[in-house]
Amino acid sequence: MISSLDTLWNKITTEIQADGSSKNKASSKIFLSSITPAAIEGDHLVMEAANDFCRDLAEKRYADVITRILSGEKPALKYRLVTKTGRPAAGKPQQPTIPAIRTDDEPLKSAKTVPARYDGMFNSKYSFDSFVVGKSNQFAYAVCQAVAKNPGSLHNPVFIYSGVGLGKTHLIQAIGQELLKNNPKAKIAYLSSEVFTNEFIDSLKDKKAEAFRSKYRKIDLLLIDDVQFFAGKEQTQEEFFHTFNELFQQKKQIVLTSDSAPSKIQRGGESLEERLASRFGMGVVVDIQPPDLEMRAAIFKKFASQSMVEVSDEIIMYMAQNVVSHIRDLEGAFNSVLAFAGIMRKPVSKDMVDQVLKDVLRENAGGKISIPWIQKRVAEFYDISESELTGKRRSQNLVLPRQVAMRLCQIFTDASLNQIGDKFGGRDHTTVMHACDKVNRKLKQEKAFAEEFERVRRFVDPDKQ
Ligand code: ADP
Ligand code: MG
Numbered sequence: 001m002i003s004s005l006d007t008l009w010n011k012i013t014t015e016i017q018a019d020g021s022s023k024n025k026a027s028s029k030i031f032l033s034s035i036t037p038a039a040i041e042g043d044h045l046v047m048e049a050a051n052d053f054c055r056d057l058a059e060k061r062y063a064d065v066i067t068r069i070l071s072g073e074k075p076a077l078k079y080r081l082v083t084k085t086g087r088p089a090a091g092k093p094q095q096p097t098i099p100a101i102r103t104d105d106e107p108l109k110s111a112k113t114v115p116a117r118y119d120g121m122f123n124s125k126y127s128f129d130s131f132v133v134g135k136s137n138q139f140a141y142a143v144c145q146a147v148a149k150n151p152g153s154l155h156n157p158v159f160i161y162s163g164v165g166l167g168k169t170h171l172i173q174a175i176g177q178e179l180l181k182n183n184p185k186a187k188i189a190y191l192s193s194e195v196f197t198n199e200f201i202d203s204l205k206d207k208k209a210e211a212f213r214s215k216y217r218k219i220d221l222l223l224i225d226d227v228q229f230f231a232g233k234e235q236t237q238e239e240f241f242h243t244f245n246e247l248f249q250q251k252k253q254i255v256l257t258s259d260s261a262p263s264k265i266q267r268g269g270e271s272l273e274e275r276l277a278s279r280f281g282m283g284v285v286v287d288i289q290p291p292d293l294e295m296r297a298a299i300f301k302k303f304a305s306q307s308m309v310e311v312s313d314e315i316i317m318y319m320a321q322n323v324v325s326h327i328r329d330l331e332g333a334f335n336s337v338l339a340f341a342g343i344m345r346k347p348v349s350k351d352m353v354d355q356v357l358k359d360v361l362r363e364n365a366g367g368k369i370s371i372p373w374i375q376k377r378v379a380e381f382y383d384i385s386e387s388e389l390t391g392k393r394r395s396q397n398l399v400l401p402r403q404v405a406m407r408l409c410q411i412f413t414d415a416s417l418n419q420i421g422d423k424f425g426g427r428d429h430t431t432v433m434h435a436c437d438k439v440n441r442k443l444k445q446e447k448a449f450a451e452e453f454e455r456v457r458r459f460v461d462p463d464k465q
Contacts, residue, residue, distance in 0.1 A: 003073060008045060009037040011069050016062060034058070034343050038082075045070060045079040055083050057339050114180045121190055126173035132302055134295030137167060140286040144171045144255075148178035151186075151221055151253035155284040157244075158255045159262060162288035163381075163459070165326030168257040172223050175255055179221055189216060190223040197229065197236045213239075217246045220253070227258045227280070232270030241276055248279075256280055261287070290459060291327060296320040299327060303334045309341055311348050318350055323357065324461075333357055369412045369461060371423045377460045378405040390425045403435035404453060408460055410436050 003011070013032055034054040038046040045066075049055035059081055070077040114122060128148070133141050140160050147158055160168050176190050191199075196216075203212035216222065222243075230237050247254055258265055262280035265272045272280075291299065297320035304311040323333045333356075340356045341348045379389045382401040389402055402424065409420045410432070417429035424432070443450050 005037050005040055005045075008040070008069075008073070008077075012066055015065050015069060034339075035081075040077070041080075043075065043077050045077050047079060047081050049081060049083050054339070054343055055081050057335070057342065061335070112181045114177050115184045118176075118180060118188070121188075122173045122177050124177070126170040126177070128174045128178060130302075131167065131170060131174060132295065132299045134291060134298060136289035136291055136295060140167075140171060140288050143284055143286050144175050145178075147253060147255060148175045149182075151179060152251040156248065156251070156253055157280065157283040158253075159258070159280050159283065159285045160255070160288065161258045161260055161285070163259065163290065163326060165328030166288045166290065167327060168288065169225055172225055172255055172257050176221065176223050186221060187219040188221045188223065189219050190225070192225040193227045193229040193236075193240075196224060196240065197233055200236050200239050213243075216243045219247070222247055222252065222254045224254075224256050227256045227272075228260065228265050228267055230276070231265050231267035231272050234273070237273050237276050241273070241279070244276075244279055254283075261285060290324075291330075293320055296323065296330060299330055300334060303331065307334075307338055309338050309348065311338075315348050315350065315353065319353055319357075322353075371409050371413055371415060371420065374408050374412060374460055375405055375423070378408065378456060381456050381459050390423070392425060403439050404456055406432050406435040407439040408457065411457075412461065 016032065034049060035058055036048050038048045040046070047058075049058055066079055070079055114124070128141075128145060131137075131141060140162075143155055143158055144160070146154055160171060162168055173190065176188050179186050180188060200212060203209050230240060244254060258280075260266070262272070262277040262285065265277065271277075297316055300311075300316045300319050301313075304316060319333065319337070323330055325333075337348055337353055337356050340352060344352075346352070375386050375389055378401055379386045382389075382397075384398060384401060388398050389405060391398075406420055406424060409415060409423070410417075413420075415423075417432040421427040421429050421432045439453070443453060
């Protein structure tokens with residue numbers, strides 16, 4: 001039975017709101033206030049958008065979620081998104097599931113495009129052209145371009161690592177697409193380490209290990225995203241080790257991405273086998289740092305040039321100064337502001353930016369970084385929650401981040417030890433003093449910690465390099 005209009009709309013809004021990152025919170029609020037469910041007509045859910053702008057934006061950002069939910073209905077539904085004036089926007093067909101490698105040789109439609117047999121494997125937005133280059137990523141960009149031009153000969157393997165949302169997937173996909181434009185016959189596999197693992201396990205279950213093995217040992221370019229998920233999976237690592245060696249010996253290009261350097265890969269307390277980590281590190285290892293002010297401005301400028309709304313340089317600079325985050329968030333923040341401007345039918349102003357981006361601005365009243373900001377960033381860096389950071393639990397994975405955060409509050413703000421203690425769950429000033437001393441001692445004694453501290457510091461304030 002088809003759900004009622006209300007139930008259906010409930011499912012859609014719940015799903016959209018469940019995406020909890022702050023940029024999405026801002027834009028989903030805007031989405032939900034600008035779209036209303038109108039009717040179920042035959043096999044279509046009809047939704048009305050406040051205006052063309054909101055309709056286009058909803059189509060761009062939420063088509064996938066809506067399609068997914070509607071296709072789960074029995075019988076499956078489609079949707080129509082109309083503006084209050086009634087002009088429809090075409091619903092996007094659902095993406096088919098795509099195997100990781102295509103080997104059939106299709107005729108080429110035209111040179112310099114990615115062959116159709118790779119449709120759906122890559123996101124066409126992720127090209128070298130659309131990648132903004134700055135100090136923090138120029139080395140990674142140059143290496144990836146070189147590899148796309150001369151695979152297998154210069155740098156092998158290439159290992160790119162960074163925190164989330166800084167362009168690893170974008171770059172690794174750009175390599176694949178660029179190579180295909182120049183050499184449409186190239187056999188490329190692009191997949192995440194999780195997909196590799198799952199396929200491997202399935203091949204064992206189905207007794208097709210041999211077919212799996214030969215599939216990945218016959219390609220020209222192997223692109224594996226997020227290899228940190230290999231950690232702790234011994235059998236898969238063993239299999240991948242042999243795949244790696246085979247391709248490497250044949251001088252086939254391998255490109256890997258991860259959230260940390262090869263020797264530092266860790267997932268849930270498990271690391272990568274030593275021999276695999278050392279293979280991963282034997283070519284070129286490059287990291288991507290968070291964007292500095294200049295680059296954030298360049299990225300906002302690029303978004304602005306691609307948008308339909310006029311955004312002044314002053315606003316671009318204002319946003320670049322205040323939205324200090326990874327690039328995925330910059331994009332979300334920018335889109336939220338534009339959506340708001342579209343709905344309000346007003347030019348983008350600083351007040352509007354403040355209003356829409358309350359959650360992601362670096363609350364730096366008076367030019368100082370605030371304690372909540374430091375806590376937010378340190379928690380993000382160590383992948384713990386802010387309440388764990390400021391809470392009472394004393395487990396080892398919380399204590400060090402807590403001490404680091406306290407020391408950074410001492411460095412970045414004018415707050416007294418008492419005031420800092422207050423913001424960390426009402427701790428005493430002697431606790432803060434002890435934490436800062438501890439960090440200072442550790443900085444002198446342990447080089448690895450000093451490097452880590454420096455990375456956290458830059459994560460908190462990327463503009464003071
Ligand atoms: P990662 O894989 O490192 O988590 P992604 O490659 O998925 O990050 O990047 C997140 C988003 O930011 C993507 O939409 C990507 O296109 C965009 N992005 C990242 N770096 C850049 C850049 N230098 N120029 C333009 N867009 C970028
Ligand atoms: Mg990625």
